[in-house]
Amino acid sequence: MLRLLTRSRAAPIRVITRAYSTPxxxxxxxxxxxxxxxxxxxxxxxxxxxxxxxxxxxPQWLWDILDPAAQKAKLEADPVRAARKAQKARAKAILQENNFISKMNK
Known part of the structure; x- marks a missing residue:
């Protein structure tokens, strides 16, 4: 399966994703x-x-949610979603650190 990903101010990239077999x-x-x-x-x-x-x-997708390997493969197949998830994790860590520091200063 091919799909077209675009980035701002960048040329389109073709990403090949593999469909994984479902048990x-x-x-x-x-x-x-x-x-x-x-x-x-x-x-x-x-x-x-x-x-x-x-x-x-x-439905089969319900069981796939419980399978960490399937979720990791799905995330690796979509680099945009992986980058967004990593950015959210960084933002959450920064927020928690700032909240901790602000509590110490009180």
Missing amino acids: SQPKTPSSAPAGTVLKGCNVRKNGQDPVALEDSEY
Whole structure:
């Protein structure tokens, strides 16, 4: 799969991403057996609590979220998103450091 990435004041770059194969069975089974009423998960005012489904009835991307290797591969395939995530982490660290220093000066 090819997609076109552009940067400001830079020439477009072509990045080749590889689709990774998804396992047929989820690695991590769900914590609730099928048919269990999930109390407290209702988000609607007059709704009912949802009922847990079989693991095979949930979409594959749900299990991919729980797989750190799949998330790392997805992030490595998108350098723009990786750079944005790194920038957010740096900004958070700077903010925490500044808050710590300001508390010490009080």
